[in-house]
Amino acid sequence: MTVNTETPQSAQVKFVDRLAQLPWWFILILLLSVILAYQFASNETYQQLFRRILNGVLVTLSITAVAYSMAIFIGLCAGLGRISKNIFIFNLATLYVQIVRGIPMLVQIFYWAFVIFPLAITFFNWVGGAMTPFLGADNALAKIKPSDINLYWAVVLALAFAYGGYEAETFRAGIESIGKGQMEAARSLGMSYFQAMRYIILPQAIRRVLPPLSNDLISMLKDSSLASVLGVRDITQEARLYASTTFRYIEAYNSLAFIYLILTLSLSLVTRWIETRWKQL
Numbered sequence: 001m002t003v004n005t006e007t008p009q010s011a012q013v014k015f016v017d018r019l020a021q022l023p024w025w026f027i028l029i030l031l032l033s034v035i036l037a038y039q040f041a042s043n044e045t046y047q048q049l050f051r052r053i054l055n056g057v058l059v060t061l062s063i064t065a066v067a068y069s070m071a072i073f074i075g076l077c078a079g080l081g082r083i084s085k086n087i088f089i090f091n092l093a094t095l096y097v098q099i100v101r102g103i104p105m106l107v108q109i110f111y112w113a114f115v116i117f118p119l120a121i122t123f124f125n126w127v128g129g130a131m132t133p134f135l136g137a138d139n140a141l142a143k144i145k146p147s148d149i150n151l152y153w154a155v156v157l158a159l160a161f162a163y164g165g166y167e168a169e170t171f172r173a174g175i176e177s178i179g180k181g182q183m184e185a186a187r188s189l190g191m192s193y194f195q196a197m198r199y200i201i202l203p204q205a206i207r208r209v210l211p212p213l214s215n216d217l218i219s220m221l222k223d224s225s226l227a228s229v230l231g232v233r234d235i236t237q238e239a240r241l242y243a244s245t246t247f248r249y250i251e252a253y254n255s256l257a258f259i260y261l262i263l264t265l266s267l268s269l270v271t272r273w274i275e276t277r278w279k280q281l
Contacts, residue, residue, distance in 0.1 A: 029261070036258045045248060049255050052242055056235035057259070063156055063224045063234065068217055070160035075167025080197070082172040093168065100165035105223055108162050113154035113230055121146055155227040163220055170212045174205035207278055214271035218264050225260070235259055 039046045081093025100108070121144050128142030178201050186196035228237035236256060243252035 029265070033258070033262070036254065040255075043251075045251055046255065049239075049242055049248070049251055053235050053238045053255055053259060056233050056238040057263075059152070059227075059232065060221070060224050060234040060236075060263075063152070063159070063227055063232075064217070064221045067156045067159035067224070068163065068220050070156070071163035071167055071216075071220070072213075074160060074164030076171050078164060078168035079171030079175065082168060083175055097165045097168050100162050101169075103162075105158070105162055106226055106229065109155055109158040109226055109229065112158040113151055116157075117149050117154055118146060121149065151230040152227070152232050155224070155230060155232055159220055159223060163216055166216055167213065170209050170216070171205065174209035175201055177208055178204050210271075210275050210278060214268075214275065217271065218267055221264060221267060222260065 036046075040050050041047075078093045078096055081089045082097065084090045084093070103111075124141045124144050128139050128144070131139060131141065175197075182200055182204075183196055186200045187193070191199070224234060225236040227234045228240060231237065239252045239256040243249045246252075
């Protein structure tokens with residue numbers, strides 16, 4: 001027979017500790033979501049706004065997916081360049097990282113849209129003019145105009161190259177965290193540098209840098225809202241257009257914030273699940 005020696009004071013302390021350990025932040029977000037969901041279900045204004053903003057969700061998600069895929073590739077290449085013993089490759093990679101990390105994201109988007117793209121069009125027009133004897137005067141290169149360029153790609157490339165600089169440092173730190181003895185052991189077994197990097201070093205480094213890579217993905221989803229400054233019809237632009245035509249600013253930006261919150265929380269849960277699964281492999 002066991003005797004319960006728990007005093008009322010100790011029981012109260014345990015109860016307070018349990019309350020403190022509850023995920024209050026999640027409960028508050030859930031409560032806010034219920035309130036806004038009720039508005040979407042019962043308020044006609046919110047319903048119209050929600051349907052309009054949803055038109056931009058695919059644009060936002062596609063910008064994030066395409067730009068992040070490119071950023072991972074660029075970052076991996078630049079990260080390998082940052083640890084290269086070749087002076088030219090090392091300095092080129094370092095120059096790229098320092099430039100893209102030192103310029104604000106919005107400025108980079110403007111630069112791609114209003115400097116790089118026009119210069120590219122001028123170059124293609126020049127090539128088209130030079131190829132007139134072979135392609136004819138009406139060839140596609142000579143007829144490209146600025147209005148033919150979709151500014152969606154300016155946002156995608158700006159985000160990809162900007163985040164590529166951040167991923168480069170992430171990959172560099174992850175690779176350098178692996179003991180040098182593993183590379184030496186792989187080379188002593190007859191592996192080339194690239195084989196050792198591919199099969200031995202990178203799998204371990206990627207497992208270690210998954211959390212910062214996941215955080216950058218969420219950050220890029222939020223930074224994709226900058227596409228609205230170029231008129232790209234993402235969810236931010238759709239909300240702005242609705243607010244400017246109806247003057248329903250409270251409803252518009254409440255809905256916009258709610259959708260971004262749902263997207264980022266969902267993405268955070270997915271990336272956390274991937275991290276957990278990866279650690280179990």
